[in-house]
Amino acid sequence: MILVVGGAGYIGSHAVKDLLELNQGVVVLDNLSTGHREAIDRKAVFIKGNIKDRKLLKNIFENYKIKSVMHFAANCYVGESIISPLKYYENNVTGTISLLAMMKKYQVNNLVFSSTCAVYGNPKVKKIKESTPTFPINPYGRSKLMIEQIIRDFSRAYGLKYVILRYFNVAGADPLGRLGEDHQPETHLIPNILFHLLNRLENVIVYGNDYNTPDGTCIRDYIHVTDLIHGHILALEYLLKEKKNKVYNLGNDEGYSIKEVITTCEKVTGKKATVFYNEKRKGDPARLISSSERISRELKWQPKYTLEDMIETAWKWYSNFPNGYKN
Ligand SMILES: NC(=O)c1ccc[n+]([C@@H]2O[C@H](COP(=O)([O-])OP(=O)(O)OC[C@H]3O[C@@H](n4cnc5c(N)ncnc54)[C@H](O)[C@@H]3O)[C@@H](O)[C@H]2O)c1
Numbered sequence: 540m541i542l543v544v545g546g547a548g549y550i551g552s553h554a555v556k557d558l559l560e561l562n563q564g565v566v567v568l569d570n571l572s573t574g575h576r577e578a579i580d581r582k583a584v585f586i587k588g589n590i591k592d593r594k595l596l597k598n599i600f601e602n603y604k605i606k607s608v609m610h611f612a613a614n615c616y617v618g619e620s621i622i623s624p625l626k627y628y629e630n631n632v633t634g635t636i637s638l639l640a641m642m643k644k645y646q647v648n649n650l651v652f653s654s655t656c657a658v659y660g661n662p663k664v665k666k667i668k669e670s671t672p673t674f675p676i677n678p679y680g681r682s683k684l685m686i687e688q689i690i691r692d693f694s695r696a697y698g699l700k701y702v703i704l705r706y707f708n709v710a711g712a713d714p715l716g717r718l719g720e721d722h723q724p725e726t727h728l729i730p731n732i733l734f735h736l737l738n739r740l741e742n743v744i745v746y747g748n749d750y751n752t753p754d755g756t757c758i759r760d761y762i763h764v765t766d767l768i769h770g771h772i773l774a775l776e777y778l779l780k781e782k783k784n785k786v787y788n789l790g791n792d793e794g795y796s797i798k799e800v801i802t803t804c805e806k807v808t809g810k811k812a813t814v815f816y817n818e819k820r821k822g823d824p825a826r827l828i829s830s831s832e833r834i835s836r837e838l839k840w841q842p843k844y845t846l847e848d849m850i851e852t853a854w855k856w857y858s859n860f861p862n863g864y865k866n
């Protein structure tokens with residue numbers, strides 16, 4: 540069985556769905572701090588609890604034959620991490636140490652870990668490779684880099700095998716409309732633009748228009764959640780077969796400025812946005828674009844969905860479920 544930690548969240552719930560579709564047995568551990576019980580298919584075992592709870596982890600490892608772990612559980616907002624670094628180091632770093640300690644105790648040695656391109660900081664290269672130096676510029680990115688280092692040390696000392704996936708900006712929803720992104724409050728760009736176009740927000744707020752980019756707004760590389768999860772499935776297959784450690788970027792290798800994302804949302808929805816320019820958000824790098832060449836070459840991973848597809852699938856979900864999972 541696969542333990543999906545954080546499986547009630549936006550990305551984790553899409554992983555649970557795809558793993559079940561592949562007839563894998565799934566146990567979800569989630570404290571529902573930002574996730575939703577309704578997002579987890581009833582075919583998965585659901586356990587509500589915190590990864591810091593070692594007694595609970597002990598019960599899980601003793602009661603279920605867990606062979607591998609996908610670890611999505613974290614706090615993951617750049618802006619919030621600057622204001623509340625303690626929350627980030629405590630939940631992300633301490634929480635993961637607890638999980639890894641219990642994996643060690645029960646000899647569960649296969650881990651797919653959700654890292655982030657925030658570990659690279661503000662790199663000057665056009666496309667970020669896995670070999671690009673890591674100099675995170677916010678506590679969130681630093682917490683993820685610390686975890687990566689801890690995972691490597693556990694691997695050297697205790698035989699843990701891992702694939703670390705450094706995601707770029709994840710967007711979109713299940714193309715069949717069963718799952719979507721439901722965060723309270725929502726901080727991500729695409730959901731907030733769509734909420735405005737659905738008349739739930741007065742404006743689109745753009746944080747900063749004097750960055751050193753062609754139109755002055757931040758550039759990000761967006762990847763559809765379905766493509767991202769396909770990367771996890773390939774990573775887990777690789778791990779179980781080859782038993783080798785890997786670090787991979789996961790992005791579409793294309794950058795879009797905030798203004799371009801707004802224009803694409805307008806195009807997909809046929810609605811016009813009112814934009815309000817605000818101060819820069821602290822901790823935001825100007826430009827993050829992936830090179831996902833390594834995972835494409837080694838695991839034959841290819842993204843199928845474009846930015847328009849991401850916006851279209853998210854729009855469909857928000858239009859059908861205006862109150863998210865609480866409908
Ligand atoms: N969304 C993105 O664009 C993005 C990009 C890069 C990396 N990531 C990483 O992907 C992972 C998932 O992100 P998401 O967008 O789905 O976030 P999310 O907040 O929707 O999901 C996180 C899940 O983990 C659970 N959780 C948090 N702390 C926990 C704890 N201590 N014990 C048990 N459960 C806990 C939450 O309840 C939630 O269900 C995170 O690790 C994040 O850092 C996300």
Ligand SMILES: O=c1ccn([C@@H]2O[C@H](COP(=O)(O)OP(=O)(O)O[C@H]3O[C@H](CO)[C@@H](O)[C@H](O)[C@H]3O)[C@@H](O)[C@H]2O)c(=O)[nH]1
Nearest residue numbers: 615617655657707708726727728731744745746757820823
């Ligand atoms: O209403 C909004 C929301 C965001 N932004 C800007 O849009 C860009 C993207 O922001 P957001 O969608 O919040 O994503 P990121 O801050 O880039 O962070 C996401 O993407 C990272 C990878 O780049 C992950 O590590 C994080 O977990 C995930 O939250 C940034 O420049 C923001 O300042 C706005 O201008 N207005």
